[in-house]
Structures are given as structure tokens and as C-alpha cells.
Amino acid sequence: MILALILTPARAEQVRKAVKEHGEVVFDQTGKMDSPGIRNAFQSAARVGADTLIVDIDAGPGPDLAAALRGYRIARPYVRIILLAPGRQPGDAAVATLVGLGVYDIIDGPVEADWGDLVTQALASVPATYAQAARWHIIRGLSGEEQVKEKVVIEQRPMGVVTIAVTGAAPGLGCTHTALAISAFLARQGHNVALVEDSQELVMLDYLNVIGAGDGRVEGARRIKGFDVFPGDITGLTEERGTGFIFDRVLPALREGNYQYVVRDLGFVDSTRIREALRSNLAVLVASAARWRWGDLVKVENLSSFRLALVAPGGREAKEVQKIPEVKAYVIPYQPDPFNIPGESHAELLQPVLPRSRQEKKLFWVRFRVAAATSKRPSA
Structure with a gap:
């Protein structure tokens, strides 16, 4: 052979x-x-x-x-x-x-x-x-056993690298879990994706070591489920832990990797992280729909600039949050494994930064039709 x-x-x-x-x-x-x-x-x-x-x-x-x-x-x-x-x-x-x-x-x-x-x-x-x-x-x-007519589809894609910031309204609401799920969803769609850990609690490196993650597309990155991860404890940057954001220091590597989407795990909100989130193309706020946690939302500046990811809320609670003026809230079903969440929920949450398709309208050549009609007229 x-x-x-x-x-x-x-x-x-x-x-x-x-x-x-x-x-x-x-x-x-x-x-x-x-x-x-x-x-x-x-x-x-x-x-x-x-x-x-x-x-x-x-x-x-x-x-x-x-x-x-x-x-x-x-x-x-x-x-x-x-x-x-x-x-x-x-x-x-x-x-x-x-x-x-x-x-x-x-x-x-x-x-x-x-x-x-x-x-x-x-x-x-x-x-x-x-x-x-x-x-x-x-x-x-194909739709069931019935073949439909072929359509010409053109994708409208965002220009340049798309940055998605994920932050939590409070600690422990699942910011990292949601960032992993979003990254996996984008990777399943065939995009080149990087996840950057900028959380207060750095847990990603230990997780990557436990599961035996492979090398990423560029130096310093690790690869899981079809996307690259830049852990907060990345080698060579640990001496600056707690100062600044790793995102700014891995920008050269992100450019080298030719990523189409960069997801930032920002941890729970504070004034600095809100500013970082609003620098992104899409800011996602992980929140609880429970009434007793609505106080978390009140504390978030520029709340209307975020898209709320409500993780496994009750049906009534989710509807109540969605009634809040100028708040865009989306339900994410409960799933302990972030890599097995149905894609429909993330497609809706990320809709503004996903490629959109439009059907190309068939062109009718008026001149040809007029000429053909003229040729059928009986001669005088």
C-alpha cells in the first residue's frame, strides 16, 4: 500500500x-x-x-x-x-x-x-x-421524500474577525459553560473559532490538561471539539495574572490563526468587563430569570446593549424577563455538557453575527421576452 x-x-x-x-x-x-x-x-x-x-x-x-x-x-x-x-x-x-x-x-x-x-x-x-x-x-x-427545486443561495458574512463577549450578571451563573457552548456551536458550523479565557477564576488550563487537549492552530492554544482555547494561565503570561486581559496579549496569535470568531469568557461583570464586552461585536450576558435575581440585572450598566442568555429558566419566569423594556432575552436549555446543547437556541442568540443567506432572484430578460412576443405577431 x-x-x-x-x-x-x-x-x-x-x-x-x-x-x-x-x-x-x-x-x-x-x-x-x-x-x-x-x-x-x-x-x-x-x-x-x-x-x-x-x-x-x-x-x-x-x-x-x-x-x-x-x-x-x-x-x-x-x-x-x-x-x-x-x-x-x-x-x-x-x-x-x-x-x-x-x-x-x-x-x-x-x-x-x-x-x-x-x-x-x-x-x-x-x-x-x-x-x-x-x-x-x-x-x-430534500424534504422527506419530496425533492424541492434547487435554489441559488448567497451567504452574507460579517466582515473581519467577529468578537463575542460572554459575561455573567453574577458569579456562578455559567459564564464559562456558555462560552464553551457558543464556541462549540460555531465550530460545528464549520467556522474557525478561538475561545479566550479572561475570567476572574482561571479554570480552563486545568480542564484542558485533564481531558488531554491537543495543540491548537498556533503556539499557546489548545484544541477541543474543533476550536482553539487560549487559557488564562497561558505559558509566559502567568506573571501578569490578574492585571489586564489576556485578549490584548494574544492578539498576534489570534491574527496568525486566521480565526473567524473569537469568543471571550469575561467572568462576572464589573465596570471594566462591561467596557470590554461593549468593545465586542456581540455582548452576551448570562443571567438568571428568577425574580430574586433581578437585582443582578439592575446593577448592569447599558443592559440594553447585551443579549441575555437565560440558562434553564422556568417558562413563566423567562416570559417575565422578556417583557422588560429594551431587554433582548433568549432561553438556553439546561444541559450539563456544554457540547451537547441544541444549536437552535444558540442560532437565535447569535443571529446578528451569523452568516445570513438570501435567495438570489431569477432574472427575466425583458428584451428577449419582447422580441419573442414580437416574432409571434402575424404579418400584415
């Missing part, structure tokens, strides 16, 4: 050891690549005659990786492509796009899994078919 590899540093060593017993590696590209980098990697891989290509979905930005793989598929239509999709779940937009390009061997699992063992199992199995990959595929244009 002749193999080609396009991998991230987090899984490269495990995969290399696993493939030694299955054949010869004729192309090996490892790294967190930008748009030109991932395109060049696939173009180089297409120049060698491999039987199997193993690709890590985190090796490059989702849309750019899909475009590069499309070119590879045209050049090498019969190569078996095995996709490593750590932390991804069925319905993931990036994976669905690749399935549409004929990538059916999809290896999923937690980031901390033994990827060498998973690759060994895949290579020892017969190539997968669409029937096995169908659970990952989002089919647009």
Missing part, C-alpha cells in the same frame, strides 16, 4: 507509527496550515501515486481544506481518502462537505483517543461506502 499523509502535530506521531506495518509513505505533510499552505499540501500530494490518503480535518481551515481536497479528488479520483475527525459529531458541516466529495472513510472519536489504533483498524477494513458515511451527510434540497 502506498500512503500519503496530511496531518496535524497532535496526531502525526501516532498515525506514522500505525501506518508503518501497512505500506510505504511517499508523502508526509504535518502542520497547522493556512489557506495557501493547505492548498499547496494537496497539490503536492496529488503529484505522487498513492493508494490511500489520510487527512486530519484540523490540518487547515474548513472551507479551504474542502476546496483543496476537491482539487485533489479531480486529480486522483480513485484514491481512498481516510478522514480523521476528532471531536466531530454527525451533522458537522465541514465533514458533510467532504462526504459530498466522496470521502466515506471517516474516523471520529475524542481528541484524546489513540488515533494510531483507530487508523490501524480503518486500514485493516475494506473501504467504506456512502451507506456508512450517510449519517455525517447533510442533504440540502
